Amino acid sequence: MPMSQGLDERSPEERQEPPDRERERERSRETDEQEARLRTVRGMLEAEEADGLAALLADWHAGDVAHLIEQSDAEERGRLVALLRPSFDAEILAYLPLDLRDEVVALLNPKELAAAVAELDTDDAVDVIQDLDDEAQQAILENLPADTRALVEEGLTFPESSAGRLMSREFISVPQFWTVGKLVDHLRAEAGNEDSALPEQFYDIFVVDPMHRVIGAVPLSRVMRSKRTVRLMDILTKDIHSFSATADQEEVARSFRRYGLVSAPVVDRAGRLIGVVTVDDVVDVIEEEAEEDMLRLGGVGEGDLYRAVLDTTKSRFSWLAINLVTAIVASVVIGFFEATIAQVVALAVLMPIVASMGGNAGTQTLTVAVRALATRELSEANAARVIGKEMLVGTANGALFALLAGGIAYLWFRDPLIGLVIGIAMIVNMMCAGLFGALIPFALHRMKIDPAVASSVFLTTVTDVVGFLAFLGLASLILL
Amino acid sequence: MPMSQGLDERSPEERQEPPDRERERERSRETDEQEARLRTVRGMLEAEEADGLAALLADWHAGDVAHLIEQSDAEERGRLVALLRPSFDAEILAYLPLDLRDEVVALLNPKELAAAVAELDTDDAVDVIQDLDDEAQQAILENLPADTRALVEEGLTFPESSAGRLMSREFISVPQFWTVGKLVDHLRAEAGNEDSALPEQFYDIFVVDPMHRVIGAVPLSRVMRSKRTVRLMDILTKDIHSFSATADQEEVARSFRRYGLVSAPVVDRAGRLIGVVTVDDVVDVIEEEAEEDMLRLGGVGEGDLYRAVLDTTKSRFSWLAINLVTAIVASVVIGFFEATIAQVVALAVLMPIVASMGGNAGTQTLTVAVRALATRELSEANAARVIGKEMLVGTANGALFALLAGGIAYLWFRDPLIGLVIGIAMIVNMMCAGLFGALIPFALHRMKIDPAVASSVFLTTVTDVVGFLAFLGLASLILL
Structure with missing residues (x-):
C-alpha cells in the first residue's frame, strides 16, 4: 500500500464531468473564496475588530497576507499594516510587488523592520532590502545583528539581478569521505542545536573538497534511498550546474528550466561554494523576466498598478x-x-x-x-x-x-x-x-x-x- | 566545517570586478560555449562522423540536445534525429517546443517512440503524448506496456492544461502511524527492488489515512533532521495546498508561486491522493502562460518560429x-x-x-x-x-x-x-x-x-x- 501508483477503479466517465463546466466551477470557487476572505477582512476592519483581525491574519501564509494588501486600497493598507506591526513577518515583503513594498516599509520603523528581516533567510533578506531606497536600507542594516548584517551586506555587493543576489547563504556542505549514516547523524544533531545554521528547507547535499570547492551534489531523495554505510562519494552526481555569483539571473533561470533543477550551487572564482540558489527564487525570476518583456513591449517600464x-x-x-x-x-x-x-x-x-x-x-x-x-x-x-x-x-x-x-x-x-x-x-x-x-x-x-x-x-x-x-x-x- | 555560512575573507573590492564588465563576460561566455558546441556538432555532421557524434550526444543532457535541435535547420534536424534514433531519449521531446515536437515525432516510428516514452515518468509521458495528433497518439499507446498505457490513458482523460495532465503518478505516500525509522527502512528496501514504483526524484512524503485521503506532508529535509523514533504524525504539515485533478494549471502555478511550493498533492473528489505535481512542471507552466499572454497581445496565436x-x-x-x-x-x-x-x-x-x-x-x-x-x-x-x-x-x-x-x-x-x-x-x-x-x-x-x-x-x-x-x-x- 505505501508506494502507490493507484489506478482509480471508476471509469473515466464516472470520474469526470464535462471539463469546461468543472473548470468553470474551479475558477469561480477560487475567486469566491478570495472574495469571501476579503469581505471578512474588510468587515472586521470597518468594525474595528483589531484584535480579532490580528489573530486571524497571524494564521495566514505570508503570501496570502501580501495578496490581501495588494487587493486593498491605500487607506485599508495603512490600517492593515498598523495591525500587523507588532509582530511583522518580513516574508510578507518578499511576496509584495516592489511599489507596494516601498509603501509598506515606509509605514514601519527601522527597528521593527530590522527585527523582522533578521528572521529571514539571507536570500529573502537581500531580496527585501535591495530595492529599498538608500536611507531605508541603511536604517535596517544598522539595526540587524552583526553576523546577519555582514552576510546581507555582502549579498548587496553583488550586481543587481545576479546569482549572488538570489542565493541563500544557508546550505549543507559536507566532505566527500562522509557516509550516509554520518550525514544523517550530523543533521539530527544539528537540528537540536539552537545556533545551527541549518536551512529550513533544502533539497541537495553539496559535497566539497578540503578547499571547499564543489565536487558534486546528492539529492535528498537519493540519500533517503541509500543505506547508512554508503559513501556520499559513491552516490554523488558530479556533472552539476554551478553558477558564478555574478552570473545574470536570466542565465540561472534558463539553466534551471533547461535542466529541471531544484537547487544549484553558487561558487566564487576559485570554485568554492559560497551559496545556493533554490527553485522558489528562480520561479520568481522567470515570472518577472517574462512580465518585464511583456510590459516593456507595451511601453510600460514596470508594473505600476499601485502607483499614484x-x-x-x-x-x-x-x-x-x-x-x-x-x-x-x-x-x-x-x-x-x-x-x-x-x-x-x-x-x-x-x-x-x-x-x-x-x-x-x-x-x-x-x-x-x-x-x-x-x-x-x-x-x-x-x-x-x-x-x-x-x-x-x-x-x-x-x-x-x-x-x-x-x-x-x-x-x-x-x-x-x-x-x-x-x-x-x-x-x-x-x-x-x-x-x-x-x-x-x-x-x-x-x-x-x-x-x-x-x-x-x-x-x-x-x-x-x-x-x-x-x-x-x-x-x-x-x-x- | 560542514555547516557553512562561510564569510569570504576578501574584501568586496577584491572579490568583485566592475559589475558590467564581469557580466558582459558571463553572457558572452555562455554564448561562446553554445556557439562552439554548435560548430563542433555541425562540423561532425558535415564530416559524416556519425558514430563519434552519436557517442558525443549520448552524454548530453536531454535539455541540451533539445536546444541543439532547436538551433538547427530542417535538414540538420533530420540528420540529428536519424543519429539519435537507435536509442532515442523521449525526454528530449519534453524539452522541445510543440511545433518541433511534431516534426521530430514524424521522423521516428511508433515502436521506437513507445519504447522511449515507456522510460519516462507518467507526467512527462502524458506531456509528450497529449499534443501529438490522434494517429500518432494511438500508435504510441498501442506499443506501450499495459500498465504504463493505462496510466497514460487515464492522464489523457483529464482536461487539457489541468493539474491531472501535469501530475506524476509516482509518489511516496505512507500511513500516519509510521515512524521516521520505518519510512527510511522502507525506502532503502524499495530502492533495491527492481519493480519498485519509487520516483526518481521526490521532495515530500505524503501521509494518508486508511482511505488514502491526504492528511499532510513532510518535506524530506525535515525527515532527515528527525530521529528514527519520531512519528510522521508529529512532524507533518497539515495545512498543505492540494489540487483537484481538474484544477486549471494556471491556478496550480499561482499557488506554487504564492506559497513557494516544491511539490503538491493532486486529489480526487473524495480527497484521495492520485498524483503529485512538482515544481519543474510548474516552471514550464509559468513560462508558457506568460509567453502565451505576450504572444497573444502581439497578435500571434502561439510561437511559430519553427513553422513553415x-x-x-x-x-x-x-x-x-x-x-x-x-x-x-x-x-x-x-x-x-x-x-x-x-x-x-x-x-x-x-x-x-x-x-x-x-x-x-x-x-x-x-x-x-x-x-x-x-x-x-x-x-x-x-x-x-x-x-x-x-x-x-x-x-x-x-x-x-x-x-x-x-x-x-x-x-x-x-x-x-x-x-x-x-x-x-x-x-x-x-x-x-x-x-x-x-x-x-x-x-x-x-x-x-x-x-x-x-x-x-x-x-x-x-x-x-x-x-x-x-x-x-x-x-x-x-x-x-
Missing part, C-alpha cells in the same frame, strides 16, 4: 513623448504630399489602412522575435533564416491583403487605379514590416540593448514612414 | 484580417469628413497624430491590465479603482500632450485654431484610451474571454474612431 496617478503619469510620459516624435515624422511624410491629397481626398481616407496593417504585421513578427531572443531560441545560428522567413511571410500576407484592400478601395471609390496604388503599397509595407520586425530586435540584441524596450518605436517609425510614403508616393505618380 | 512560411502566413492572416476591418472602420469615419479635409488639407497631415497617441496610451494601460488580470492582482475588488486611475492618468497625459501637439501644430500651420482642435481631441482620445484600455480587458475577463486575445482589437477601434472623430469633428465645427 502622478507617478504613473510621469513614468508613462517619456514613452509617449518618443511616440509623439514618431507620429510627427509620419505627419511630415504626409506633409510632402499635401498637394496630392488636396486633389484626391480619397487618399486621406485610405492612407491609415496601409500604415496600420504594416504596424500590425510588424508587431506580430516583433513579438515572436523578442520572445525568442529572451529564451535564446533565436540566436546568431538561426537569425538569417528567421529574418528571411519573416520577410517572406510579410510579403505573402501583403499580397493577400493587397487583393482585399485593393478590391475594397476600388469598390468604394470606383477607381481601379486607387485599388492598384493601395495594393502595391500594402505589399511593400508588409514586406518591410516582416523584415524590420525581425531585424530590429536582433540588431538591438547584438548591440546589447534590450530589444523589448526599444524595438517597437523603431518598427512603428518604419511601418508609418514606408506606409505613407509608398501609398502617397505611388498615388502622386500613378493618379495625377 | 505557409503555415505561419495562414496563422497570422486571421488576426490581420480583423485589423483590416478595424482600419476600414477608421477610414469610414474619416470619409464622413472628406469635405472638411478638402478645405483644410492640414487636417489630413495632422490626424494620424491623435489616433496614434491614443493607441499608444491605450496599449500601455491594456498591457498593465492584462498582466494584472493574469496574476490576479487585478480583480473585482480593485477594478473600479484601477479603471478610474487609468482614466485620470490618460487625461493627465492627454493634457500634457495637448499642449505639446497643439503648440507644434500651431507653429507648423500658423493657425491657433488648428492647435486648439488637436489639443482638445488629444485630451478626449487619451482619456478614452485610459478608460477603455482598463475597461475592455476587465469586461472580457468577466465574460470568460481571454483578454490577451481580444482586447487590443477593441481598443484600437476605440482609439482610432474617437481620435479621428474628435479631431475632424471639432475641426469641422471650429475651423469652417
